[in-house]
Amino acid sequence: xxxxxVQRLRKLxxxxxxxxxxxxxxxxxRLPAFLGRGRSAxxxxxxxxxxxxxxxALAYKLNFxxxxxxxxxxxxxxxxxxxxxPSHCLAxxxxxxxxxxxxxxxxxxxxxxxxxxxxxxxxxxxxRDAVEPLLADPTRGVFxxxxxxxxxxxxxxxxxxxxxRLFEYTAATVVSWDSAGNCGLVVGATHGEELAQVxxxxxxxxxxxxxxxxxxxxxxxxxxHGTDERGELALFNSSRGILYKSSGHDFAEAARxxxxxxxxxxxxxxxxxxxxRNEPPASSVSHPV
Amino acid sequence: xxxxxVQRLRKLxxxxxxxxxxxxxxxxxRLPAFLGRGRSAxxxxxxxxxxxxxxxALAYKLNFxxxxxxxxxxxxxxxxxxxxxPSHCLAxxxxxxxxxxxxxxxxxxxxxxxxxxxxxxxxxxxxRDAVEPLLADPTRGVFxxxxxxxxxxxxxxxxxxxxxRLFEYTAATVVSWDSAGNCGLVVGATHGEELAQVxxxxxxxxxxxxxxxxxxxxxxxxxxHGTDERGELALFNSSRGILYKSSGHDFAEAARxxxxxxxxxxxxxxxxxxxxRNEPPASSVSHPV
Numbered sequence: 001x002x003x004x005x006v007q008r009l010r011k012l013x014x015x016x017x018x019x020x021x022x023x024x025x026x027x028x029x030r031l032p033a034f035l036g037r038g039r040s041a042x043x044x045x046x047x048x049x050x051x052x053x054x055x056x057a058l059a060y061k062l063n064f065x066x067x068x069x070x071x072x073x074x075x076x077x078x079x080x081x082x083x084x085x086p087s088h089c090l091a092x093x094x095x096x097x098x099x100x101x102x103x104x105x106x107x108x109x110x111x112x113x114x115x116x117x118x119x120x121x122x123x124x125x126x127x128r129d130a131v132e133p134l135l136a137d138p139t140r141g142v143f144x145x146x147x148x149x150x151x152x153x154x155x156x157x158x159x160x161x162x163x164x165r166l167f168e169y170t171a172a173t174v175v176s177w178d179s180a181g182n183c184g185l186v187v188g189a190t191h192g193e194e195l196a197q198v199x200x201x202x203x204x205x206x207x208x209x210x211x212x213x214x215x216x217x218x219x220x221x222x223x224x225h226g227t228d229e230r231g232e233l234a235l236f237n238s239s240r241g242i243l244y245k246s247s248g249h250d251f252a253e254a255a256r257x258x259x260x261x262x263x264x265x266x267x268x269x270x271x272x273x274x275x276x277r278n279e280p281p282a283s284s285v286s287h288p289v
Numbered sequence: 290x291x292x293x294x295v296q297r298l299r300k301l302x303x304x305x306x307x308x309x310x311x312x313x314x315x316x317x318x319r320l321p322a323f324l325g326r327g328r329s330a331x332x333x334x335x336x337x338x339x340x341x342x343x344x345x346a347l348a349y350k351l352n353f354x355x356x357x358x359x360x361x362x363x364x365x366x367x368x369x370x371x372x373x374x375p376s377h378c379l380a381x382x383x384x385x386x387x388x389x390x391x392x393x394x395x396x397x398x399x400x401x402x403x404x405x406x407x408x409x410x411x412x413x414x415x416x417r418d419a420v421e422p423l424l425a426d427p428t429r430g431v432f433x434x435x436x437x438x439x440x441x442x443x444x445x446x447x448x449x450x451x452x453x454r455l456f457e458y459t460a461a462t463v464v465s466w467d468s469a470g471n472c473g474l475v476v477g478a479t480h481g482e483e484l485a486q487v488x489x490x491x492x493x494x495x496x497x498x499x500x501x502x503x504x505x506x507x508x509x510x511x512x513x514h515g516t517d518e519r520g521e522l523a524l525f526n527s528s529r530g531i532l533y534k535s536s537g538h539d540f541a542e543a544a545r546x547x548x549x550x551x552x553x554x555x556x557x558x559x560x561x562x563x564x565x566r567n568e569p570p571a572s573s574v575s576h577p578v
Contacts, residue, residue, distance in 0.1 A: 025391075025392075063388075063392060063395075065386070065388060065392045065393070065395035065396045065399065066392075066395050068395070068396065068399040068403075069395040069396075069398040069399045069402070069403060070399075070403065071364070071368060071399070071403045071404065072361060072364050072365045072368060074399075075360070075361050075364040076361045079360060079361060096386070096387055096388050096412075097354070097385070098385055098387065098412055098434075099352075099354060099385050100437060100438070100439045101439060102314075103314075103352060103354045103355075104354070106352075106354035106355050106357065106358040107354045107357065107358075109358040110354065110357040110358045110359075110360070110363075113358070114357075114358060114359065114360045115360065123385075123387055123412050123414065124444075124445065125412065125414055125434065125445045125446065126434075126437050126439060126441055126442065126445075127437075127439065127440070127441020127442055127443065127444030127445060127446075128441045128444055129439055129440050129441040130437075130439055130441050131441075145387075145414065145415075148389060148415050148416075148419075149389070150389045150390060150415060150416065150418055150419055151416070151418050152415055152416020152417045152418040152419050152420075153415065153416055154416065155413075155416030155417055155462060156413065156414045156415075156416060156455070156458075156459070156462070157414065157416075159448070159450060159455060159458060160450055161448060161449055161450055161451070162450070162451060166445070166448060166455070169445075169448060170445070173444060173445070
């Protein structure tokens, strides 16, 4: 039997002792000036970032929008960068596609076939038959939008039937879809309490958690509430905080230092969580869960 | 003041006496064999379809998935076909993008900037701040997913707060976003009653209505319930039913005949609707609205 995505994620994360995802949201305007502009500058920049961080990153997330903005040249850079991600890291296509079944079949072909990504983000709102083509291969993961980190998340994701808000209902629905171990959820790190609620609904699903930074006070809460009971099954993504740490010739070293600090901060928070969990009840009671 | 998207749509539709949108969901496997395969075959096919139908079609809708499946070559075909759509027709980017604001800014650049589409489909579920970059230019329209035509539409779009289902709430929310005359809705043609409900919530928004065919019994109901009170402000899309009408050398003529029949059937249903509306009450009562 093939290894499911969730098994592969858990194994890789244990091997690397990392839950860090580096987001390659590359903006040409923010590249170090000495690299120039255009496709080769984007690929040179991305290659240097990947080479400098591949031993500390569990995954890389490519945000398609930042490449599509440059048309054919951007799409070529996307494919070139995807090919540079080593096999000991997961390549996540952050494309958030969502359409009816015959269209999703083509998106699945693009993302998992033509480009060979290990996982993708997707929109669940067209329902089960729409997402089935994305879930056909149990070795490829799909992180469904559940609760996002922007203010407008409240416009729809908090719409409630009196018992559950849409994001809770979404989490429960995606759990019901997960027959092959390849469903996950996108849950913003900015919502500590809601993150805990989603984790209680979906204890065994991997979460992709955007919106963290090494300096952010939310990191510990995100790790505490976002990981599973073993302190695993979460990908914590940082993009701009890593990519643009320095605009000088040391940009890749600076990115590496930031990535390493973030990986270590995540691991420290995981240790805290597991230690607290293993302490006698009298002590755990005082922990603000 | 610049002409808003909705004004432009109404004017073009009146000039052409057409509400037909031709969906260019081009599948290489379904191309007439004599055209061969690959990018040039896709572009040759699309060009012939556009040239044969441009006087009867109000709009063309390019479904990005069908191009992305072929990577860089597919993206190039997408750009080439977009450039072939004449300015007396609307070019609709059917990409259904949905992400947070800084990412949507890049998708807006790709779709409205780099490729110069007149309108796009989008996912509303990340809320107002997420979609604002797409709505920045009042001359470009955005059709937000509201109610889709697939069975799984029920999984989320019928989620109810006791008063309204999510698709009704979505319609009302998009109405509240429409300060510049460039918001629209995607509403599946397979739901006659629901289409009428959405039209009553959003009387002045343009609808993009997929899922129709010249032979489909639903066409009259879709026109009756989907157009506005003037029998306007709707784009009725057909893709496969037009593109693959013939696999012989006459494929473009066959597509034209089908497009013309569909445009005429839509116009006949519009006339019926307006005639019924203008008849004395005694007669209208018998009409099954």
